[in-house]
Each structure stands twice: as structure tokens, then as C-alpha cells.
Amino acid sequence: MPAKQEKARSLWGDAWRDLRRNPYFLVSSVLIFFLLLIAAFPTWFTSASPTAGDLVNHYLGKPELSKVGSDGWLGWDGQGRSVYARLIHGTRASIIVGVAVTLIVTVVGGILGMIAGYFGGIVDAVLSRLTDIFFGIPFLLGAMVVLQSFTDRTIWVVVFALAFLGWTQITRVMRGAVITVKEADYVHAAKALGAGTTRILFRHILPNAMAPVIVVATIALGAYISAEATLSYLGLGLASPIVSWGVDVSAGVSQIRTAQHILLFPSIMLSLTVLAFIMLGEAVRNALDPKLR
Numbered sequence: 612m613p614a615k616q617e618k619a620r621s622l623w624g625d626a627w628r629d630l631r632r633n634p635y636f637l638v639s640s641v642l643i644f645f646l647l648l649i650a651a652f653p654t655w656f657t658s659a660s661p662t663a664g665d666l667v668n669h670y671l672g673k674p675e676l677s678k679v680g681s682d683g684w685l686g687w688d689g690q691g692r693s694v695y696a697r698l699i700h701g702t703r704a705s706i707i708v709g710v711a712v713t714l715i716v717t718v719v720g721g722i723l724g725m726i727a728g729y730f731g732g733i734v735d736a737v738l739s740r741l742t743d744i745f746f747g748i749p750f751l752l753g754a755m756v757v758l759q760s761f762t763d764r765t766i767w768v769v770v771f772a773l774a775f776l777g778w779t780q781i782t783r784v785m786r787g788a789v790i791t792v793k794e795a796d797y798v799h800a801a802k803a804l805g806a807g808t809t810r811i812l813f814r815h816i817l818p819n820a821m822a823p824v825i826v827v828a829t830i831a832l833g834a835y836i837s838a839e840a841t842l843s844y845l846g847l848g849l850a851s852p853i854v855s856w857g858v859d860v861s862a863g864v865s866q867i868r869t870a871q872h873i874l875l876f877p878s879i880m881l882s883l884t885v886l887a888f889i890m891l892g893e894a895v896r897n898a899l900d901p902k903l904r
Contacts (some may be wrong), residue, residue, distance in 0.1 A: 724785025830892030
């Protein structure tokens with residue numbers, strides 16, 4: 612009896628098969644799912660208000676580590692606010708900034724890179740020079756200059772500032788991928804059959820050029836979360852009453868000798884979040900890059 616032939620898998624099928632066996636992907640996925648759950652439903656994890664202070668709860672008091680999940684589990688800050696509650700509610704701001712910036716730069720950078728790579732010529736030259744100009748601006752320094760123009764720095768203002776300067780890397784990656792893909796036989800066949808430019812770009816080129824973009828975007832998401840925290844720490848990003856890990860880290864620096872927990876726990880949460888997205892990006896890169904298999 613002839614052996615049953617195994618059904619051929621696509622690049623994405625092979626990638627998903629490899630990802631399910633990668634411990635880095637499994638661990639990072641669990642962490643990210645947990646973070647998304649906290650960001651979406653913070654009241655499931657704490658009933659305390661992150662902005663209500665009570666000076667009876669002195670910030671010099673040690674965290675009550677034995678009372679897991681209680682208001683004073685991780686101690687109190689200088690205004691008598693629960694560090695645990697602020698840690699939970701601060702997740703939303705960081706996740707929103709990271710995801711929103713990543714989506715915007717992926718869409719904008721992807722479209723610009725696809726246009727430049729496919730049409731070439733003067734279109735490619737103009738878009739490439741524009742990309743070089745923005746790429747030459749230091750990311751954090753440029754974001755600081757942009758944010759200085761706003762008096763009310765809300766979450767969406769910070770998203771705009773980071774996205775305004777963050778699209779260049781995606782554009783370069785997409786442009787290179789499109790230049791490679793557009794020479795494939797199936798693209799020439801589609802042109803010979805009379806397919807329009809829009810159909811060729813979005814039906815044939817985009818799905819086959821997205822792999823490196825997804826890798827870069829996943830890793831960059833963690834970097835955007837870190838950038839938001841850095842700007843908030845410097846006093847140029849989010850500010851009170853918005854609850855953010857960067858704001859809490861900034862506030863904890865002044866009490867680092869007497870109340871280290873105010874600085875320690877937001878820093879740990881921030882580091883774990885960034886690490887989770889970097890691990891996810893590395894796992895996706897290993898799965899999508901045939902040279903690394």
C-alpha cells in the first residue's frame with residue numbers, strides 16, 4: 612500500500628509549526644496574553660484606585676509581600692497610593708502606546724516601502740531620500756522635540772510623536788522585500804494575465820513580503836514601550852494623572868534610598884514586558900527565516 616503523501620505546507624504553515632515547538636514563543640505568548648488581560652480588565656486584579664492617596668499609608672512602610680493581591684502588597688508611594696494598583700493600571704497606557712505606534716508605523720511604513728520598491732525610478736528615489744532624512748533624526752531626541760510642542764501630552768500625543776519618527780525602519784525593510792518579490796515568476800505571470808497594479812501589490816506582493824516586516828514590528832513594539840517609559844521618566848511623555856510605569860519610575864528615583872519598592876516594581880514590570888515582546892520577535896524571526904532553520 613503506497614504511503615500517504617504529506618500535504619505541502621506554506622511558509623506560514625511551516626512557521627506556525629516551528630513556533631508551537633519554540634519555548635521562547637510559548638513563554639512570551641503567555642506573558643503577553645497576561646499583560647493584555649491586565650490592560651483590558653485591570654479591575655479584575657485590583658479594586659484599589661491608582662490615583663486615590665491616603666497619607667495614613669506611609670510610603671516608608673515595607674511591602675506586605677505575604678498578602679498577595681492586597682492594596683498594600685507592593686507597598687505605597689509618597690502620596691499614599693497603592694503601588695500594586697498603579698502597576699496594574701499602568702499596564703494599559705504602555706500597551707496602548709506600544710500597539711498603536713506599531714500599527715501606525717507598520718501601515719504607513721509598509722505602504723511607502725511597497726510603493727518605493729515596486730515602482731522604482733523617481734518614486735523610489737524621492738521616498739528613499741525622505742526616509743533617509745527621517746532616519747537621520749535621533750529617535751528619542753526627535754520625539755522629545757516633537758513633544759515639547761504640546762502642552763497637554765496625552766497618550767495619543769505620545770503615540771503621534773513616536774509614530775512620526777518610527778516608520779523609517781519598516782519602510783526600508785518593506786522596500787527591500789518588495790524589490791525581491793516583484794521579480795518572482797508569479798508576479799510576472801499576473802502581469803502577463805492583465806492583473807492591475809493594485810491587485811498585484813495587495814494580492815501577490817504584500818502577502819509574500821510581510822514576513823520580515825512582521826519580525827521587525829514585533830521586536831519594535833517592545834522598543835516603543837521602553838521609549839514611552841523613558842520619555843515619561845524624563846518628564847516629556849505621559850504625566851500625572853495618567854498612570855504609567857515611566858511616571859512611577861520617575862517618582863521612585865527621589866525615594867530610592869528610603870523606599871526602593873516605588874522604583875523597583877514598575878521597573879521589573881517594564882523590563883518583563885519589553886523582554887516578552889523581544890522574545891516573541893526573535894521566535895518569529897527564527898520561524899520565518901529559512902536560513903535559521
